[in-house]
Amino acid sequence: MFRGKALIYEQLGLEKASYIFYPAVVVAAGALSDILGGRDTPAWQAAAGLLAFCGCYLFAIWTAFSDRCGRVLVLAPALVLTVLTVGLSLRFGEGMLWLFSLLAVVWSVLASWRHLLRATLAVVLVTVLASATAGFCEHEAGEIIGIAYATQLSGIAAVTIVRLFSTVMELREAQEELAHSAVAEERLRFARDLHDLLGHSISLIVVKAEAVRRFADHDPETVKRHAGDIESVGRTSLEEIREAVSGYRERALKAELKGAELALADAGVTARIRQDGPPLPAGAEALLGWVVREGVTNVIRHSEARSCEIVVAHGSEAVELRISNDGVAAPSEAAGKRGGTPGHGLLGLAERLSAAGGALDAAHVPGGGFRLVAKLPVDRKSEVRVGTQ
Template sequence: MPLLLFALCAASAAIAWLRGGDLSTVLSLLWGTFCAGLIPAMIVRLWEAIRELQRTREELARAAVTEERLRFSRDLHDLLGHTLSVIVVKAEAVRRLAPRDVDAAVEQATDIERIGRQALTEVRAAVTGYRGRGLAAELDSARTALADAGIGLTIRTASFGLPPEVDALLGWAVREGVTNVIRHSGATRCEIELEQVTDGGMELRISDDGGGRSPAPGREPGARQGNGLAGLRERVRAAGGRLSTGSAPSGGFRLQVMLDT
């Protein structure tokens, strides 16, 4: 387009000069040709830009839908994976207790009903966009779930005024870490620590003394790195934090989350 406009201007100037026009006539014709060509060229470029913006907007809309679907699937995986793990543990307890202690078995069965109802509530909350119950609620749930699984728990946390998004994310980390311990570790002890580091951030550590190779009967064996940890890693990264996994000092497994507050 610029080369065509330049050629038209040069041709009009040459024609005017060859026909005996003076300098002012040549310049006037040159300017008129330039303006007459520039305006359509600008209109064409404007329409091209508008079409490109429309295509970009459509692509962004498709990407947003895809990302929301991934978020929703991760939330359901975390919610139901944890809840179903607890239900399996309690069902095992009912099976063991039923022959010798009917009352205790009934109590565990009642817990299964309560957890199932709570899971329904959490799924409905996830559908409406709620992202987590918060750290305190997940710590309470961890106490119950680990106790029912026969795993001792030590919690070392202080009272912090956490922003809502940080509180929710740490709650998700506790939920996923505890689910990981119950399903894969074969541990007898678990430790959850939360402390404020020197730069003002928060550091959460979930450690166990298991090896991940000899889970309790009826529990799922396999690798410690599952879809839940992958989804949690994405959430932590999106919040500007870091997630690391590795061996704990006790010889088991450690999940570590570092967030800026």
């Protein structure tokens, strides 16, 4: 767990954050001044002890932030530092007592970063130890309070800094998760768009190619017309794909209904199209245009329909689009015969409509046939948002 935390910590450029706590070693200057002033004797013992304390302090801070150190290696320098602090304070007195401030920094970092104990408890324990040691050295009450205050303040400052690091890391993790989620959503949207675009266009090309094959021997003019349609559909598909990649593609419902009528006629299906009610907002038209495209594609590819009815009924608060056909073969069976994979397009449409507050229902009609019904709430004062779905 800490390993993963350390990796994120390094990714944030905070791998040298332990350096922030290194300058605090200047607190030892007070003890050094006592040594140089001759107040701590023998001076060589005091100097050796102070040097050992400073080295142990720097090592303890490094191990606290290092991902290569386990709990034993982390606790060892902190415990040694505690013993040194108490020993030097009892042996040499006032100047060494201020080293408890550095001890509080070490234990606060361990508590906040390594979670070895509660940060508040660590600060309290070191403060109590500093006060007890100062009292044992028979210092005055004012000096004891000053040492306790400095120790507590140092611990709180260390805890605050470490928690700031942790907060930055959590925010970065949340940002990365949101970025991954946005990428995944965009991939899903793009996959749906390509399925809808290519599924319809390729189905239409297949129908035209079948017509070319049927009339190739005895009706050259019809063949030329269908070949021209194939070329037109291919060019249109390329343009639509370019627009989809660019993110500026919109589907007009009237254009889709006209295209659906032509595609059904070429497939030998009688089309009846009716649109009632006032004009739709552009967003609703775009979304229902996808429904028409996918529904008609399914009729051509997955049914043996002879007729298809498309009705757009725009009420006061909602619009309903119905696509009904009299095909006798189930979509799954027809798809299996033609090598298709049913369901993906309808699933994408259902997700689009659901995101806009609508719903999609697809079911077989008793006695034969299939009906696709899309319902979408329409607020005339605001358009349905489709581009981000």
